[in-house]
Amino acid sequence: MIPYGRQDITQADIDAVGAVLRSDFLTQGPMVPRFEAAVADRCGAPHAIAVNSATSALHVACLALGLGPGDILWTTPVTFVASANCALYCGAEVDFVDIDPATYNLCPRALEAKLIEAKVAGRLPKVVVPVHLAGQSPDMAAIHDLATRFGFRVIEDASHAIGATYLGAAVGDCRYSDITVFSFHPVKIITTGEGGMALTRDPALAARMDLLRSHGITRDPALMSHAPDGPWYYQQVDLGYNYRMTDIQAALGLSQMTRLGDYVARRRLLARRYDRLLAGLPLRVPFQHGDGESAWHLYIVRLDPALDRRAVFEALRAAGIGVNLHYIPVHTQPYYAAKGFAPGDFPEAERYYAEAISLPLYPGLTEAMQDEVIAALRRAVAP
Missing domain, CATH: 3.90.1150.10 (Aspartate Aminotransferase, domain 1)
Incomplete structure (x- = not known):
């Protein structure tokens, strides 16, 4: 059988993972920040948050933007279910915008028409999630203009699109969105086994996603309700999740990034x-x-x-x-x-x-x- 997609694993990848397995840290060590830095540098975004799947990245991105009960997220119907489910995880509602018949991405003209109707009805979305189907960017400049006009936030589901470009720049630079999400599933462009990443230009959004990926726990005294009791001290300051990427996965991703x-x-x-x-x-x-x-x-x-x-x-x-x-x-x-x-x-x-x-x-x-x-x-x- 010739599969529709397949990972490419080299000896360099195996050696990179083996080095982590022989090291002191299998998780929460130095490889995750190195992988984040490599992706951020390649894409031109200042902040990158690695997590255990693109679904997790979509979830923390929605939470970071304040999506919750009473809010609505719009996305395209031609996508994997995670692009919609992330709203439901937050207690929000979901609706869809039809696709462009040429690119199969979310259609800006259909989006504008639906936004005009939604404004009259008082049902504007809080977040819109355009998807880069098959690796091709939607018309993000047009979507950004509509976001400015109608007041919604934008998460690019670019799970298919690391390595793509749009208007002369790398997809992931977040020029036209609040947050961009990548996937590193084995059939994607590069892999970490399972894994995802959220990129942003906003340091506050980055800090919020960083907190949410690790139980909502911090060791930063500036975020605590009182001074630390001692060097062992941490506080849970929000309801977060165990969405961390391991150093094993990050080492594989960092090696794959070179190719x-x-x-x-x-x-x-x-x-x-x-x-x-x-x-x-x-x-x-x-x-x-x-x-x-x-x-x-x-x-x-x-x-x-x-x-x-x-x-x-x-x-x-x-x-x-x-x-x-x-x-x-x-x-x-x-x-x-x-x-x-x-x-x-x-x-x-x-x-x-x-x-x-x-x-x-x-x-x-x-x-x-x-x-x-x-x-x-x-x-x-x-x-």
Whole structure:
């Protein structure tokens, strides 16, 4: 089976992890701050908070922005469920904004129209979470302008997009958002096994997320209700969580960061090759906006509506091609249907879902393997 995604682990990665295993610190040691510094430096944001998953990063980001009961978070329906669930963890409500039919990201025009209606109804969101689907940035400048106009905060769910650029700068620099979140799951651009990170330009938000990732406990006298009782002293000053990243994970991530540019370059090369070799088939290759360069976490094609998508999917799986689907629109999930969402609510997202398939794309994919994928796809869509 050729999987849709796969981690790349080198001897250097193994040596980096082994060094931590032989050291004095498996967690809460020096590797996490080093990894944070490497990502922050690469992205151009002054603050980075490493956690044990991107879901945890989304959760503490929402909490840091004060999201809670009575508030509403909006996101795209074409995403993993975590982009919406993070609001529910905070006791807030969730709603969705339909996608742009070209990029499949949250549509700024649909967002503006919905904001105008929400303002009249007194139901404006407190937080909007645009998602960088497949590694391509949404139109963050337009979303930022709307945030200024309507008064909401912005969390970029860039789980797919470390190594991507937007308007000439690295995704993660937070020029157009309050917080940006990355994922380091094994199928993402770089991996820490499981892991995530939240970046921000705001030192107060960084301090709040730092506190929340570790039980809400501090040893900083400035944050305590009274002077420390002694050098052993700590205080819990908030209700936090055990969302810490280990030094083992951080060592792997730090080693992987040295190859981030190579990984993204390889993904882009393979994506361009797909574009060329899939020309003429009854499908749509991914559209890339000129405002940025994708990190190409995923290569998503949309089949001609006349094709039987399930039959094509099953034929590819039977041929040993591990295609996948990213994503089932969140509003159609049973949990969200029980909250009142229904088919037809977000038609562009639902049209996308009916036609999309993710083809294999990862740095270790060889051209011969890619040729095998393309040949199997040609057979599957043949009349």
